[in-house]
Amino acid sequence: RKEVEQDPGPFNVPEGATVAFNCTYSNSASQSFFWYRQDCRKEPKLLMSVYSSGNEDGRFTAQLNRASQYISLLIRDSKLSDSATYLCVVNGRGGSYIPTFGRGTSLIVHP
């Protein structure tokens, strides 16, 4: 099993739709979690951190489920500009700090 797994997609949704991505992780000692956005041929950019209590930033909501070892990202009212690859990052603990990225989930929002 990979340390961090994401469905690569693509998720193809119309403008205005709500879409959700999950990211599962295998290291139960992981302590910090992030979602990054990466546009084609660009560098990843931080979208949001994921806290145990969940957090919301405008149309974006991130949640953490430690019992089932996954994080989620919900995008409401999708815009064309949301089209990108969404990468989850899990920072491990218990000996070494190595941030592990998932392979990313591709989102395509169409008119």
Place this chain on the structure above:
Amino acid sequence: DAGVTQSPTHLIKTRGQHVTLRCSPISGHKSVSWYQQVLGQGPQFIFQYYEKEERGRGNFPDRFSARQFPNYSSELNVNALLLGDSALYLCASSLTTSGIQETQYFGPGTRLLVL
């Protein structure tokens, strides 16, 4: 303020050659990490440096090495290049290396093509 800068932006090398990639972190950031991203995959962690010391190492062969300078800039060196080393090499900077809720800011990357 300037973000993370990397040079060169693009590079073409042949198998067996050596390459040096450079990164300057955001002003005030003391930690630099290096990642390799091949097409269709997420970035893979190579190294992290903090205050000129290696703080983390990913699963990469000894052909890969790095160092950090007193001004916190960093170099990634790859020896004996293989075709499989063709990738986007990303540098990320962060304030420290606490590992907890540590936000990393990425540079634009260096695209390396090995022929």
